[in-house]
Amino acid sequence: MDQKPEQQDEEQVQNKAQQKQQQQPKQQPKEKQLAVKNPKGTRDFLPQQMVIRRQAFKTITDVFEQHGAVEIDTPVFELKETLIGKYGEEGGKLIYDLQDQGGEILSLRYDLTVPFARYLATHGYKKLKRYHIGKVYRRDNPSVQQGRFREFFQCDFDIAGENDPMVADAELIKIIDQIFTKLDLGPFQIKISNRKLLDAMIQIAGIPKNQFKTVCSSIDKLDKQPWKEVRQELIEKKGVTEEQADILSKMVQLRGEPFQLIQQLKEQKIFEQLGKEALDEMELLFNLLKYMNGLKNVIFDLSLARGLDYYTGLIQETVLLGGQLGSISGGGRYDELVGMFSKNSIPCVGASIGIERIFAILEEKYKKNGVVLRENQSDCIVATIPSKNIDMITEKFKLYDLLWSNGIKADVCYKLNWNLGKQLTYANDQQIPYAIVIGEDEVKQEIVKFKDLIEKKEETVNLKDLVQIIKQKVGK
Numbered sequence: 001m002d003q004k005p006e007q008q009d010e011e012q013v014q015n016k017a018q019q020k021q022q023q024q025p026k027q028q029p030k031e032k033q034l035a036v037k038n039p040k041g042t043r044d045f046l047p048q049q050m051v052i053r054r055q056a057f058k059t060i061t062d063v064f065e066q067h068g069a070v071e072i073d074t075p076v077f078e079l080k081e082t083l084i085g086k087y088g089e090e091g092g093k094l095i096y097d098l099q100d101q102g103g104e105i106l107s108l109r110y111d112l113t114v115p116f117a118r119y120l121a122t123h124g125y126k127k128l129k130r131y132h133i134g135k136v137y138r139r140d141n142p143s144v145q146q147g148r149f150r151e152f153f154q155c156d157f158d159i160a161g162e163n164d165p166m167v168a169d170a171e172l173i174k175i176i177d178q179i180f181t182k183l184d185l186g187p188f189q190i191k192i193s194n195r196k197l198l199d200a201m202i203q204i205a206g207i208p209k210n211q212f213k214t215v216c217s218s219i220d221k222l223d224k225q226p227w228k229e230v231r232q233e234l235i236e237k238k239g240v241t242e243e244q245a246d247i248l249s250k251m252v253q254l255r256g257e258p259f260q261l262i263q264q265l266k267e268q269k270i271f272e273q274l275g276k277e278a279l280d281e282m283e284l285l286f287n288l289l290k291y292m293n294g295l296k297n298v299i300f301d302l303s304l305a306r307g308l309d310y311y312t313g314l315i316q317e318t319v320l321l322g323g324q325l326g327s328i329s330g331g332g333r334y335d336e337l338v339g340m341f342s343k344n345s346i347p348c349v350g351a352s353i354g355i356e357r358i359f360a361i362l363e364e365k366y367k368k369n370g371v372v373l374r375e376n377q378s379d380c381i382v383a384t385i386p387s388k389n390i391d392m393i394t395e396k397f398k399l400y401d402l403l404w405s406n407g408i409k410a411d412v413c414y415k416l417n418w419n420l421g422k423q424l425t426y427a428n429d430q431q432i433p434y435a436i437v438i439g440e441d442e443v444k445q446e447i448v449k450f451k452d453l454i455e456k457k458e459e460t461v462n463l464k465d466l467v468q469i470i471k472q473k474v475g476k
Contacts, residue, residue: 041142041150047375052362055373056183056355057133060155063178064131067171069157072130074115076137080107086114086310086337094138108137112156113310113350114337120160120348121341127161133355148326149356158350160338166281168349169314169333170288176318176329176351177294185361187321188328190297192258193304194282195311195332200275201302205247207240213309214238219252220305223319223327227253255301258286262300281313310334314349320361329353376430378411379474383423385439395443399436406467408474427453434473436466 038044045053061071083095087110096108109115112132120128133155142150157175159168173190180188198219202212218233227249234240240248251270254261262283265271271279282300289295306315313333320328331351339345366373382399384392393416403410413426420437427435437449446463452473461469 039150041140041148043149048373049359049363051373051375052366053355053359056358056362057155059182060179060353060355061131061133063175063182064157066178067129067157067175069129069131072116072119072132073134074109074112074119074132076135077106077108078115078118080105082118082341083107083110083114086340087111094140096137096139110138111136111352112154113158113331113334113352116156116158116160116350117334117337117348118341120338120346121344125160126344126346129159130157132156132158152354152356155353155355156350157353158348160346160348162347166285166288166314170285170292170294172314172331172349172351173285173289173298173316174292174294176316176353177297179353180297180318180328183358183362185320185328185358185365188297189299189319189321190329191255191299191301191304191317191319192282192285193300193302193315194278194313195306195315196278196281196313197271197275197302198305200271200278201248201251203274204251204270205240205244207244207248211239215240215248216305219303222252222303222305223317252303255299255303258282258295258298258300261302262286278313285314306330306332310337312336316351326357327354328357374431376411376432378409378430378432379470380408380434380436381411381413381423381427381430381432383413383420383427383435383437385420385437386417387440390440390443392438392440392443395438399438399448402467403436403470406471408467408470424451424453434470 077098080095080097084092084107087095095110098106098108112134116130116132119125133153135151136154137151140148140150142148157172159172173192176190198216199212202215203209207215215234215238218230218238221230221233231245231249234245234248235242254264256264262279265279286295286298286300289298304315304317306317311332312335315332316330317327318329319326329351331349333347333349335347336345338348365371380403382396382403384396386392396416400410400412411427411430411432413423415422415426418426424435433452433454435451435453437451442448448461448463448466449458450461450466450469451458
């Protein structure tokens, strides 16, 4: 049957559309653009920040090593059972678990202290004075503005082993005082108390022993909240009676100059029965610190609780006065932690320094004072004057080899055909202090032009004397 004219027209239109569609290249689905951002609670370090970090680490490790500590390291993950149950009711919720790998249930380390206790048990140490700088991980709600991250560095110092009472504890406090004095972050305060005094206060208030942990977690908030709010939490959420809370309030709010508060507590006979041993320990500690000239920044604060379960004696926390960054160091004595991993219990005392918060303070300090730190640590560059008669590229790298072989930091300008002016501009842009200039005449005479780019001075130096002169200039 013949098609009608309108049907033929419609078919022609459809055929043309199909042909046009076939001729067009197929559009590929757009690739999903990757998210260009850091994981929440982490950060990248820029070169300027790395210089600040390296300086802070050096200041801290110099003090550690001054006191005879050796450096160790442990894996960033541990068996989950190693970590669980060591950090109190809040800390246990913040441990990062890993997927089952090879039949072991693993977690990222939460701090450096529990891994150290496991380390002592693993390697059979009875005594060790160590420091450890490494990253730890917490599944926390991060606040970059307050210096709280999910991945961050800690700097730990610990003294393990049997010692005379409070000697190691006093040295620990002295070390903290030295570090924060040298870092020069501003006025600071080292708050000190004793976990045994907390035990005594809770017993004196008539609070059952099984409520100790939960009551301590509330007391630990007194540096951020007034007693009225803490009291309300104790009564409404922790099962503490009003009478118990009122008895507790007379003790946990006491703080002051160490010897004055010791005298006050003795006169009031608060710890005449319960807590007397701990009070005697604190008096001995303060006397030892007095001999070490380590009491200047110390305050005796009975509100200090520290949230971790493993503390057994001294507890300490360091804060910057007038700051909003919270504590910048914390720690204490943990005599029973190693015994969880070994038949032999080893007394230990230690402190951890919150380096991320220190970075933030130092960055702000340098920025405020207009200080720009050198990112490139090179001492010099080799700059060449082009020559038709001598291969200056060969001479340049022969000179670089001489410098590098003698431990001198020398940066390479990769534009080999730049004129002298551009090479010197590169050195200035990189804040490199010296330039060694060679041309055809210098190569023949075995001399160099030694330029001080900061003082804008130049001198001619014999090639054989160059290494010694540079080392003198840079203090090596």
